[in-house]
Amino acid sequence: MSTVVELPPDTRQRLLEAACDAFREEGYQVSIDRIAARAHVARQTVYNHFPSKDALFAEAVRHAIQSVLITLDGDGATRATLLAFSEAYRAKILSAEGIAIFRTLTAEAPRFPALAKQFFRQGPQTTRKRLAEYLARAMEQGRLKRDDPDFAAEMLTAMLADFDRLRGLMNLQTDLLKPTKTAQVVDCFLRAFAPEKDMP
Amino acid sequence: MSTVVELPPDTRQRLLEAACDAFREEGYQVSIDRIAARAHVARQTVYNHFPSKDALFAEAVRHAIQSVLITLDGDGATRATLLAFSEAYRAKILSAEGIAIFRTLTAEAPRFPALAKQFFRQGPQTTRKRLAEYLARAMEQGRLKRDDPDFAAEMLTAMLADFDRLRGLMNLQTDLLKPTKTAQVVDCFLRAFAPEKDMP
DNA sequence: TGCCAAGTAGACTATACAGTCTAACCAGCT
DNA sequence: AGCTGGTTAGACTGTATAGTCTACTTGGCA
Numbered sequence: 001m002s003t004v005v006e007l008p009p010d011t012r013q014r015l016l017e018a019a020c021d022a023f024r025e026e027g028y029q030v031s032i033d034r035i036a037a038r039a040h041v042a043r044q045t046v047y048n049h050f051p052s053k054d055a056l057f058a059e060a061v062r063h064a065i066q067s068v069l070i071t072l073d074g075d076g077a078t079r080a081t082l083l084a085f086s087e088a089y090r091a092k093i094l095s096a097e098g099i100a101i102f103r104t105l106t107a108e109a110p111r112f113p114a115l116a117k118q119f120f121r122q123g124p125q126t127t128r129k130r131l132a133e134y135l136a137r138a139m140e141q142g143r144l145k146r147d148d149p150d151f152a153a154e155m156l157t158a159m160l161a162d163f164d165r166l167r168g169l170m171n172l173q174t175d176l177l178k179p180t181k182t183a184q185v186v187d188c189f190l191r192a193f194a195p196e197k198d199m200p
Numbered sequence: 201m202s203t204v205v206e207l208p209p210d211t212r213q214r215l216l217e218a219a220c221d222a223f224r225e226e227g228y229q230v231s232i233d234r235i236a237a238r239a240h241v242a243r244q245t246v247y248n249h250f251p252s253k254d255a256l257f258a259e260a261v262r263h264a265i266q267s268v269l270i271t272l273d274g275d276g277a278t279r280a281t282l283l284a285f286s287e288a289y290r291a292k293i294l295s296a297e298g299i300a301i302f303r304t305l306t307a308e309a310p311r312f313p314a315l316a317k318q319f320f321r322q323g324p325q326t327t328r329k330r331l332a333e334y335l336a337r338a339m340e341q342g343r344l345k346r347d348d349p350d351f352a353a354e355m356l357t358a359m360l361a362d363f364d365r366l367r368g369l370m371n372l373q374t375d376l377l378k379p380t381k382t383a384q385v386v387d388c389f390l391r392a393f394a395p396e397k398d399m400p
Numbered sequence: 401t402g403c404c405a406a407g408t409a410g411a412c413t414a415t416a417c418a419g420t421c422t423a424a425c426c427a428g429c430t
Numbered sequence: 431a432g433c434t435g436g437t438t439a440g441a442c443t444g445t446a447t448a449g450t451c452t453a454c455t456t457g458g459c460a
Contacts, residue, residue, distance in 0.1 A: 011406080011407080027307065031446080031447060031448085032447080032448065032449085033447080033448095041407080041408090042407065042408045042409065042410095043408090043409090043410095043448095043449090044407075044408070044409085044410095044450090044451090045406080045407055045408075047448095047449070047450085048406075048407080052448085052449080053448065053449090103306055103307065103309075103310075105370070106303055106306050106307065106369045106370075107227065107303065107306065107307035109303075109369060109370050109371045110371060113371050116370040116371055116372075117370065117371075117372065119370065120366070120367070120370045120372060124363070124366060128363070151384060151388075154362075154363045155359050155385070155388055157362070157363070158358045158359050158361075158362030158363055159355050159358050159359060161358075161362065162354075162357070162358030162361065162362040163324070163328070163354045163357070163358055166320070166324060167320070169306045169309060170305070170306075170309050170316040170317065170319065170320045171309045171310060171313050171316055171317075172316075172317065172320060184351060185355070188351075188355055188392050189392070191391065191392040191393075192388050192389070192391045192392035193391075211436080211437080231416080231417060231418085232417080232418065232419085233417080233418095241437085241438090242437065242438045242439065242440095243418095243419090243438095243439090243440095244420090244421090244437075244438070244439085244440095245436085245437060245438075247418095247419070247420085248436075248437080252418085252419080253418065253419090
């Protein structure tokens with residue numbers, strides 16, 4: 001058994017990332033042995049770092065959750081800002097990774113309710129809140145119809161992802177990224193939330 | 201072991217329904233023994249009717265898929281019609297059953313791609329198509345903005361379900377049915393797709 | 401040199417489960 | 431009474447897996 005040895009230090013880090021990838025790609029079912037193999041590590045080493053599979057799963061998920069946020073900078077024109085956000089949102093949510101994380105979490109939510117809640121709050125909830133804050137400002141300034149900004153944020157994110165995410169979850173198509181779609185959605189949103197009497 | 205005996209005939213039917221419930225509630229992992237127990241049937245009987253667990257799962261899913269469609273009758277006013285459809289859509293999609301089916305299928309789609317495809321086409325795809333047909337008519341008659349009806353249908357269904365479904369999938373809240381929400385969404389949709397110059 | 405911490409290989413236990421097989425059971429029917 | 435077809439309980443096989451234990455290696459460091 002000759003192993004090409006150029007393994008960087010932090011065994012634990014390698015392990016965590018391997019676990020992340022493994023759980024993402026194969027779900028919770030993936031065996032500890034497979035994870036150990038992925039990390040080029042002995043099974044016992046896994047148990048040296050994490051007390052149980054569940055604990056490892058929890059750590060891996062929390063680790064994966066870090067990268068779920070989308071920022072939006074409210075400098076430019078309303079449409080341009082929303083377009084940039086929307087593009088980034090779709091790119092993240094509809095990527096193979098995004099779909100896989102969502103699938104794994106959906107499947108295991110009943111067994112790990114605390115994890116699910118944490119994901120929900122740190123991911124979608126926070127994203128919606130930030131978007132809502134931006135929209136609230138735009139509404140105050142008369143750039144958008146005065147309405148419930150949380151509701152508006154929810155509508156926009158829903159329109160951006162729902163059906164295409166479903167396709168991804170059902171393992172259909174990778175042409176998820178029809179490039180005109182984002183603009184189409186944003187314009188639809190802007191129509192629904194256009195200021196009531198053109199200018200103040 | 202005294203069993204209260206009032207078991208209706210069709211063993212196979214009972215079995216299928218038990219499997220449906222079991223897979224829905226516990227996912228594919230549920231053991232054949234548990235399914236057999238639920239159906240008040242011996243394990244061997246399961247194998248008398250279905251060659252394997254996979255086959256049983258496939259049958260059960262196909263059976264469950266039947267009830268996923270929502271009809272809409274295009275007689276009344278546009279808003280009233282869409283409201284009725286939307287209410288029905290949310291009720292079905294966000295019910296405990298709807299969420300559970302979605303969860304199980306999402307989890308197993310990679311392993312049963314054919315099933316996933318069938319579900320997608322018979323469920324969401326067909327619903328969207330029917331809605332789109334209705335919207336197309338409304339567009340022709342000038343009751344809605346002339347636009348891509350498929351896109352419009354996708355937006356409406358997305359707005360109706362996306363975020364609340366996520367809550368359900370993550371095992372949060374059952375107050376999914378805030379009764380004003382449907383109307384709020386429909387009105388938002390109507391704003392986005394209002395006919396361009398009020399009347400023809 | 402000798403110690404130590406981290407890692408390793410692999411045997412081992414216990415459990416769960418899919419799927420098979422057998423022998424008995426019990427209808428209804430002839 | 432005896433046959434037949436669906437049903438049943440339970441033993442059995444084989445496999446996969448979580449988690450433990452032990453004896454070994456190895457690199458750094460005092």
